[in-house]
Amino acid sequence: MLLAIDIGGTKITLSIANSEKIVIKMFQNVQLSGDEMTIPRQIDNLIALACEKIAISEQQITAVGISTCSPFVRMGDDKAIAAPNLCGGLGLQQRNIGNDWKKIPLQTHLRQRFPKVEMENDCVSAVAAERIFGTGKGLNDVIYITWSTGIGCGAYVNGNLIKGKNGNAPHFGPIYMVDRDSTSGNKGFEHLEALASGTAIARNFAQGSTKDAFEQYATNEHARNIIDNAVHHFVKGLISINYVLDTSRIILGGSVLLNNEKLLMPMIRQKFFDESFAAFSEGVEIVVTELGNYLGDLAALSLIMPQEWIAIWQQQKPWQQAPAATVVE
Amino acid sequence: MLLAIDIGGTKITLSIANSEKIVIKMFQNVQLSGDEMTIPRQIDNLIALACEKIAISEQQITAVGISTCSPFVRMGDDKAIAAPNLCGGLGLQQRNIGNDWKKIPLQTHLRQRFPKVEMENDCVSAVAAERIFGTGKGLNDVIYITWSTGIGCGAYVNGNLIKGKNGNAPHFGPIYMVDRDSTSGNKGFEHLEALASGTAIARNFAQGSTKDAFEQYATNEHARNIIDNAVHHFVKGLISINYVLDTSRIILGGSVLLNNEKLLMPMIRQKFFDESFAAFSEGVEIVVTELGNYLGDLAALSLIMPQEWIAIWQQQKPWQQAPAATVVE
Numbered sequence: 001m002l003l004a005i006d007i008g009g010t011k012i013t014l015s016i017a018n019s020e021k022i023v024i025k026m027f028q029n030v031q032l033s034g035d036e037m038t039i040p041r042q043i044d045n046l047i048a049l050a051c052e053k054i055a056i057s058e059q060q061i062t063a064v065g066i067s068t069c070s071p072f073v074r075m076g077d078d079k080a081i082a083a084p085n086l087c088g089g090l091g092l093q094q095r096n097i098g099n100d101w102k103k104i105p106l107q108t109h110l111r112q113r114f115p116k117v118e119m120e121n122d123c124v125s126a127v128a129a130e131r132i133f134g135t136g137k138g139l140n141d142v143i144y145i146t147w148s149t150g151i152g153c154g155a156y157v158n159g160n161l162i163k164g165k166n167g168n169a170p171h172f173g174p175i176y177m178v179d180r181d182s183t184s185g186n187k188g189f190e191h192l193e194a195l196a197s198g199t200a201i202a203r204n205f206a207q208g209s210t211k212d213a214f215e216q217y218a219t220n221e222h223a224r225n226i227i228d229n230a231v232h233h234f235v236k237g238l239i240s241i242n243y244v245l246d247t248s249r250i251i252l253g254g255s256v257l258l259n260n261e262k263l264l265m266p267m268i269r270q271k272f273f274d275e276s277f278a279a280f281s282e283g284v285e286i287v288v289t290e291l292g293n294y295l296g297d298l299a300a301l302s303l304i305m306p307q308e309w310i311a312i313w314q315q316q317k318p319w320q321q322a323p324a325a326t327v328v329e
Numbered sequence: 330m331l332l333a334i335d336i337g338g339t340k341i342t343l344s345i346a347n348s349e350k351i352v353i354k355m356f357q358n359v360q361l362s363g364d365e366m367t368i369p370r371q372i373d374n375l376i377a378l379a380c381e382k383i384a385i386s387e388q389q390i391t392a393v394g395i396s397t398c399s400p401f402v403r404m405g406d407d408k409a410i411a412a413p414n415l416c417g418g419l420g421l422q423q424r425n426i427g428n429d430w431k432k433i434p435l436q437t438h439l440r441q442r443f444p445k446v447e448m449e450n451d452c453v454s455a456v457a458a459e460r461i462f463g464t465g466k467g468l469n470d471v472i473y474i475t476w477s478t479g480i481g482c483g484a485y486v487n488g489n490l491i492k493g494k495n496g497n498a499p500h501f502g503p504i505y506m507v508d509r510d511s512t513s514g515n516k517g518f519e520h521l522e523a524l525a526s527g528t529a530i531a532r533n534f535a536q537g538s539t540k541d542a543f544e545q546y547a548t549n550e551h552a553r554n555i556i557d558n559a560v561h562h563f564v565k566g567l568i569s570i571n572y573v574l575d576t577s578r579i580i581l582g583g584s585v586l587l588n589n590e591k592l593l594m595p596m597i598r599q600k601f602f603d604e605s606f607a608a609f610s611e612g613v614e615i616v617v618t619e620l621g622n623y624l625g626d627l628a629a630l631s632l633i634m635p636q637e638w639i640a641i642w643q644q645q646k647p648w649q650q651a652p653a654a655t656v657v658e
Contacts, residue, residue, distance in 0.1 A: 071608045071609065073608070073611075074612075082608060090608075140494070141493055141494040157486070157489070157491050157492070157493055157498060158489065158491070158492050158493070160486070160487065160489045162486050162487070162491075162574075163486070163487050163575070164470055164486055164487070164574055164575020164576065165469070165470040165575055165576065165577045165612070166575055166612075167575070168572075168575040168608070168609060169486060169573060169574050169575035170572075170573045170574065170575075171572040171573065171575070171609065172572070172573065174572050174606055174609070175568075175569040175572050175573065176506075176565040176566070176568060176569045177505075185606040185608075186568070186604060186605065186606060187603060187604045187605075188604050189565065189604065236505040236518065237505070239504075239505060239515070240504040240505045240569070241573060243497075243499075243500040243501070243503050243504055244482075244498060244499045244500065244501065244504065244570065244573050244574075245491075245493055245498050245499070245573075246492070246493020246494055246495055246496070246497040246498035246499075246500070247493065247494065248494045274516060275515060275516045275517050275518065276515065276516075277503055277514040277515060278514075279400045279402070279411060279419075279497070279514075280400065280497060280500065280503070283403075283494070283495075
C-alpha cells in the first residue's frame, strides 16, 4: 500500500492506495498551534485512523509520498518544511499564524518507521503526476505551473525532475518583476506572485473577490485593467522560465486559470508567442491540465508509485473513481 | 586524441588534446560570407591543418567537442547553430552580417566522420569545465554565469547538465526585466542582457568604452550611475535564476566581471543576500571562476573528456601550460 499526504495552507489530505485504486481518502484542517511536532503528530493520528478504517496495519505501507507547500530547509539527508503559511517563526506572513515554528521535521519523523518517504513541493509533485498520468506523458521537457491563490512551478528538464540543492527548484512566484518596495520577502522589488496571483488580483480589485473581478471583466474597466495587468506579468514569467528551462510543453492549472480558462488561455498564448524570441518560443505548447482537480490525489502518489503499478493506473485511471474524502474533525 | 572547437562571434579556436595535454591550438577569424556550409568548411580546413602540423590523421580523433555561441535549432537528433551574430538570415542583428543563413549544420556535418560530436552553448560547456576542473568540482548544483559583452549561463541541477529540448537552457540574457520597447528580439520588454551587458554599459555610458566607464566609477557620476544600474539588473537576474534553479554556488566569469572583480564582487554579494528571500539565498556561495581565461580551452574538451583522462588532467592541470595559439590567416 502507498500513503499519499497532501499538505496545504488550510488542510491536510491523506490517501491510501493499492495497486489498483485509492482505497481511502480523508482530510482535516491543519493544526497550527503547539510545538513543531504538531503536524507530524496530526499526521500520525490520521494514518492510524485511516489504517483502522480499512483494516490494515501501518507495516503494510511500503512508501509515503508527501506533496506540500514549501520552501524546504535541509535537515541532513532529509528536508524540513519551512513554509511561511505554516511556520509562524519565520515571520514572513502578515497574519498571525499562532506558532513560532521555523521548520516542520515531518520527513525525518516519518522515515523512522516507513522505508521510503519522498517529499516535494506541491507543484514539483504535480509535474510528476502530469508526466506519468497527464498531458505531459512521454515528454522529457515539461513544466507545470499553477495559477491559484499563489503561483508555483514544477519541471522536468531532459527527463530529470528539477529539485535543486534543498528541493526548492523551480520556484517561480518570487522571481523579479518590478522595482518597488515589497512586503513579501524580497527587498526593493516586487515579485511575480505579488503582482499576478489570485490573492493579488483580489487585493488590487478591492471591490470584491477574484471571482468577482473575472465576472466583471467585460463590463468593469477597473476589473479589466487588474486582470490584464496580472496576465501581463504572468506571461512575462512564462517567457522567462521558458528561456531558462527550454521546455516543450507548459501545462497550466490552478483555480485562477481553471475557473477562467476561456478568457485567459487565448490571452496567454497570444502574448507568449507575440512577445518572446521566436527562437525560444517556437515549438512550445501551452495547454491546460487534463488532470485538474485530480492532481491533489495523484501528485504525492506519483513521487512513489512503482513502475508495475503505473501501467495499470495509466490504463484504468482509477483516480476518476476515487472515494469522497472523509472529513476528520 | 580529442578535438575541441570554440566558436565565438569573431573567431574560431581549435585545439587538439591527448590524455596529458593540449598539443596544438590555432585560431582564425570566423568566415561569414558564402552559404551555410562556410563555417563547417572553414573548420574542415582548420582540422586538416592542425592534423598536418602535429602529424596525425583525422581518424585518430575519437571525439569532437564544440562550445559555441547559440541558440540552437533542432535538426533531427542533432542541433544546428542559429546564433544571431553568425546567421544573417535570422534578421536579429542590427549590423549587416553579410549572409542569409538561418542555421549552421555543423554538428550534422562533423558526425558524418567523427564517432562522437557533442555541441553545447559556450556557457553550458563552461559549467561542465567548472564542475570537472574548476571551483564547481564535486557540486551537484552549480551555475556558471558570464558577464561579458553578452550575458550567459550554464547550470547543473542535481548533478545533471541542464540542456532543455533544443539545448537552449538555461538562457539567462533574455529574461524579462523592464517594460519598454526593445529592439533585441523580445517585444514590449527589455531583457537582462540589454540592460547589464558590457555592450549595454558602453552604449549607455556613451562617453567611451566599458573599460572607460569602470575606470571613471569613482570620479564620474554618470559612469557610476550606469554601472550601478547594470549591477542592479544583473543581481535581479541572479536572484531570479537562483529561485528557479536552487543552486549551491554561482561561479562568475566574463570580461566585465574579471576586469572589475574588486569593484563588482562586493556589490553583487551584498545586493544578492540583502534583496533575496533568505530561505533561498542562505547557503549560496557567489565566487569568481578560477579557470578564468583557460575556460575557452577547457569548455569544449569537458563535453567529451573520458573519465580516465579526467583524473590525470585534474592532477596535472595541463591547461596552464597550453601552447600559444597559432593564428591562421
